Amino acid sequence: MDLQLLLDTLRAVKLELYRKRVMAAVIFMLVTAGVLAVAFVTPKTYTSHAVLYADQSSVLQPLLRGQAEVSQLDRINEARELIQSRTFLEQVAADTGLITGMEPDQQRNAAIATLRKQVNLRVTNRSFLELTYSSGEPDQSFQVLSAVLNRFLERTARKKRSESQGAFEFIDSQVKAYQRQLEEAEQRLKEFRVRNQDGTEGNVTARIERLRGDIETLKLEIEQTESQVELTRAQLAEEQPVRRITLNAGQSSAERRLAALRQERDSLLLQYHEKHPDVVSVLGQIEDLQRQIATQPAQEREGALTEVMENPVYESLKLQLAESTTRLAGQKNRLTSLQALLDEAFQRGERVAANQAELSELTRDYDVTREVYEDMLQRREKARLTMTLDVQGEGVSYKIQEPASYPVSWDGLQLYQVGIAGPFLGSATVLGLLVMLVMFDQRVRSPRTLQLALPPAIPVLATIPHYSSSWKDRLLRKDVIGLLFILGIFMAGYLAFLLFSVMGVTPEQLVRKVSELLGSGGA
Template sequence: MTTFASVLPAIVSEARRRRVVMGVAFALIALAALVTGMLWPKKYEASTTILAQESSIISPLMEGAAAATGNKNRASIARDVIFSRKVMSEVLVAGGWMATHPSPVEQDRIIDGIKARTKVVTAHDNLITISYSDSNPKRTYLVTRELAQLFISESLASKQRESRDAYEFINSQVEAYRKKLTDAEDKLKAYRDSNDDARPGSEADTNARISQLRSQIETARMDLMERRSQEGSLAAQLTGESEVNTVQTTGGIYETQMADLQGQLDKLLLTYTEEYPDVVRVRHQMQDLRQQMAQDDQRKAAAQLSGTPIALDSRVQFNPAYQQIKTQLAATRASTAAAAARLGASEAMLQSELQRSARIASSENVTSELTRDYNVNRDVYQDLLKRRENARVSMNLDAEQRGLTFLVQNPAVMPLTPSGLRFMHFSLAGIALSLAIPLGLLFCAVRFDPRVRSVERLEQATGLAVLASIPFYPTPNDRRRDRLQNLILLLMVAGVGVVYLAMFWLRLKQ
């Protein structure tokens, strides 16, 4: 197997023999790279970063009263906003392309080029980076700045349009439902005016009245039954009583009076002494009454002795119990008649209320339908009123830019150095390639050359040992030719170096 160490002497030998060719290749490659670097178009790139804020100080203060426009959607459609025809037309003016008055076809071609050189990257759903590259640094800066400004202005204008459109739509719905609510209210009012039983609360009043009348009827029936029973009882008692009462004789009266006086005396003696005037007075009355009783007994005894008939000295009066029962019976009969009248009146009113309840039930379906339409329209109308006020506040916030959600985090700056491959890159690449390509070709030529160039290769090929080798001895002509070739190689390398230094010096001067 051939190793690099075994091939290295052959490579050195071939390099010495073909040093002029290698020098020419070195110079051509180096100069070609230098020319390519000079002719390579410069590319300047500028970028700006816009922060789409998800919240602000005013957001929690207006929570529930205003609806904020979603920032995440704004960030996701940034590319559509920036690449819109309106924005691109403004960019053509800002970049100076319209100064030459290009045709519509040329404008489309320029716009396609601008879109190809423009990058829009969104990070974390709220950070938008706009990058633009061009061969002119000033135009790169102007276009990048204009893209950021146009994106922000278009986004704000879109927010304002969105808020205004939302408010106008909700306002139109409010007016439409206001008319529906008014019509439903007029229909319900007209039906209630034409039907007294369809007024609010009529059913509840009727049900309460029916319940009250039924309670009154039950009470009246119980009262009527009680009074009729009482009337029968009083009539039975009245038949068992006499209309008049006969009081006892005079002796009986005296005994009754004596018993009364004795009761008064016993009551007074419980509190007073025997000398108390009332006690003395009662005792005198009792004494007088005893005298009268004695006289009456003597008179009766004398009459019996003489055989003269004795007339009964009695008093006849009406029976008070009879009179009382008769009075109660008359009052009971009157109250019974009144209870019966109340019962009849209550039953009549109950029938009237039942008929009214039937009329209310028949009109309840129409009233329920009209009321349901009115309630639905009223609820929707009130909800739309709240939403309209919220939309009004949101529209005012967007109109006054109080809820600004876009902030230029990193503004665009003028690019001072081109991006991508520059002249220095081509120069360094040219030096590297001018060295690598000739050496690589030389190594390939030696490596794949079938000729025997070393003792080791000859021994490997023949399997025999080499006893001696004859070295090459140059002649004077060979030495002169070698010095000339070395001089030519040195001049080519020096020339390339001078050209490189001169170009670097010119670049630094610019």
């Protein structure tokens, strides 16, 4: 559509508006009043809002932290299931008077089903639950949602107390079970120690090391004693048990003859010199006798006198040998005993090593059970405190983040908004109808329309323009003035109804507001 055609269309719409001004005014007033009337008689819905905070943790979670895995609770779904349950809705309906208990089952079921549809739940955050209830009366919406909150908190508090009681009983049963396990572990450990008196590996190792040291020391002492015994025996072998002292050695026949020859020699030497044959013969005999005497045994002596005495060195060595031999025998016996003790210590070590695994397991079981038992005792006290808090209403799982709000206005567009939009909708309706009339009317209202409809070979020779009087002349006509007066009265009444009845503004408030505006404008 080109610009000339658009201008011609606007002029045609303006002309039709003037021609059909009465009908346009009537349509405007009907649409404006009808919109407000429809909005006024349309059923209203009032919604009350509330927000709950849901604690996602379980009662057992802080009590069993570090000891066991506790499943996370979905408080949101739990709240949804509770609020949508039939027993809960029956209590709420009975509290708010929606049911009395005397109506038939069909009516009661219908009321509960309606209540279930009108109570809506929406998760606004991971731990926040928004509750809404919609009805045709604001008082009913507020009362029903308040009853829902009260009943919900009452039930959850009772359930929380039951959970706390159950948690305490559970932990108490665990404490008793661990106490029995601890007593059994103590008894097993006691019986094991009674059966096995071999001590610990440290004691056995220390004893083995001590015995080994004693054996090494004793072996050195035995070697030293054996050396002393051998040396003493060697010395004793060189000594005689007794000593013989010769008081008179006595003389043999050769010695007596030798003595006689020596006397004869001496007498011959007094008479002869050494070369004398007699002297030489005697000297030869003397030499022969001397050789004979040197080779003859002492037993051939006659008249010998000797004295026999005990050898003190021999006796001392003999006594020392006896002492060393006795000491050596004792040391060997002691070595045998120490070897037996060492073998026994090794056997004891094997028994201790064999029992050490069982002892370690028993000790470990006892220590672990004792630690868990002591920890469970503390947790039982915490559970007792939690149960006490829940009984007093302190440890709740749900809290009212925002209480039920009283709906001061209905849902959707308010009446004053519809009333303000009414004149605009009326004007738009009139203009729309006029545009449709111009667009779909078969009459040719513009030369441009005729040019576009005819073939290019057929030109439009001339146009006869409409005679248009001025707007001033048109407005001063009696029918136009009357129509404007009627529209003015309608709009004044419409605005007064909208202002005073719909919006609730009092005349005093209006006068005061106008005075403030005039005062500020004059200043």
